[in-house]
Amino acid sequence: SQTIHQWPATLVQPVGSPLSLECTVEGTSNPNLYWYRQAAGRGLQLLFYSVGIGQISSEVPQNLSASRPQDRQFILSSKKLLLSDSGFYLCAWSRTGWTEAFFGQGTRLTVV
Amino acid sequence: SQKIEQNSEALNIQEGKTATLTCNYTNYSPAYLQWYRQDPGRGPVFLLLIRENEKEKRKERLKVTFDTTLKQSLFHITASQPADSATYLCALPKVAGGGADGLTFGKGTHLIIQP
Numbered sequence: 712s713q714t715i716h717q718w719p720a721t722l723v724q725p726v727g728s729p730l731s732l733e734c735t736v737e738g739t740s741n742p743n744l745y746w747y748r749q750a751a752g753r754g755l756q757l758l759f760y761s762v763g764i765g766q767i768s769s770e771v772p773q774n775l776s777a778s779r780p781q782d783r784q785f786i787l788s789s790k791k792l793l794l795s796d797s798g799f800y801l802c803a804w805s806r807t808g809w810t811e812a813f814f815g816q817g818t819r820l821t822v823v
Numbered sequence: 824s825q826k827i828e829q830n831s832e833a834l835n836i837q838e839g840k841t842a843t844l845t846c847n848y849t850n851y852s853p854a855y856l857q858w859y860r861q862d863p864g865r866g867p868v869f870l871l872l873i874r875e876n877e878k879e880k881r882k883e884r885l886k887v888t889f890d891t892t893l894k895q896s897l898f899h900i901t902a903s904q905p906a907d908s909a910t911y912l913c914a915l916p917k918v919a920g921g922g923a924d925g926l927t928f929g930k931g932t933h934l935i936i937q938p
Contacts, residue, residue: 717866743923754827755867755912755928762923770917770925801866808922811857812914814866 713738717802717815724822730775730789732818734802737783742804744785745812746777749799761785797822825851829913829929836903836936844898844932846913856889856896859912861931867912871898903936910934 717734724730736742746758757770759777767777774793778786785802802815828847836842846856855874859867873880873889873896880887886899900907910933914926 745925747925747928752930754930755926757917757925757927760923760925768924803866805923808916808918808924809855811869811872812867812926813869817864817866819864 713804713813715802715804715813715815717818719818720816721819722821724792724820726794726822727791730787730792730796730820732787732800732802732820734785734787734815735783736785736804739783739804739806741782742806743808744779745803745805746785746787747801747803747814749801749817750797755801759787792822794822796820825849825853825915825917825927827913827915827927827929829911829932831930831932833933833935836934838903838905838936838938840903842900842903842907842934842936844911844913844934846896846898846929848894848913848915852891852894853915855916856887857914857926858885858887858896858898859914859928861910861912867928870911900934905936905938908934908936 714737744761747755749755761767761779775789800818803812805812826849857872858870861867871887873887884901888897910931912931913929917924
């Protein structure tokens with residue numbers, strides 16, 4: 712069966728520090744991969760998506776970047792965090808654009 | 824751009840009754856619509872997908888309707904239980920015809936089933 716791993720679960724980082732969140736998927740190949748952010752009182756916002764290795768599409772211009780170095784690995788990064796980067800970050804995968812998305816457990820990021 | 828509206832106020836339902844949640848959207852005609860459940864501090868979990876040519880879909884105690892004329896979906900939980908208490912999210916494809924571009928989510932409705 713397919714599983715998605717996302718870590719860490721909780722992270723507290725100072726303003727200006729770098730960020731690296733990692734997500735891996737098991738049990739499937741060539742998944743579509745996604746990073747979403749959920750800020751307090753707001754809905755899920757799509758940040759990046761990828762349909763293959765090295766292929767990244769950005770939805771919202773911001774302080775973050777994403778990479779897909781391997782088929783089932785998706786990384787969210789920042790060189791310098793801002794207070795506004797705080798939120799609940801969720802990685803997800805889907806088989807195609809017509810099927811459901813499977814989400815990881817999320818990372819609660821607090822920038823202080 | 825597309826806009827999704829869900830009742831952001833909490834919905835309180837007595838155990839055993841049917842809970843009905845509403846999702847309204849504007850500005851486009853999606854090929855499908857999805858519903859997810861999210862518990863506090865957890866990622867959303869997929870529940871149901873309904874396509875534009877389907878009027879209704881059922882799964883156990885869950886029923887979803889999709890009215891493309893009204894641009895509305897209704898999500899029903901029959902014989903509700905306290906364990907059904909959660910936030911329910913409506914999601915539409917970012918591109919109307921569907922694709923790998925991801926989903927646009929509503930803010931969700933917090934459902935509380937009282938014993």
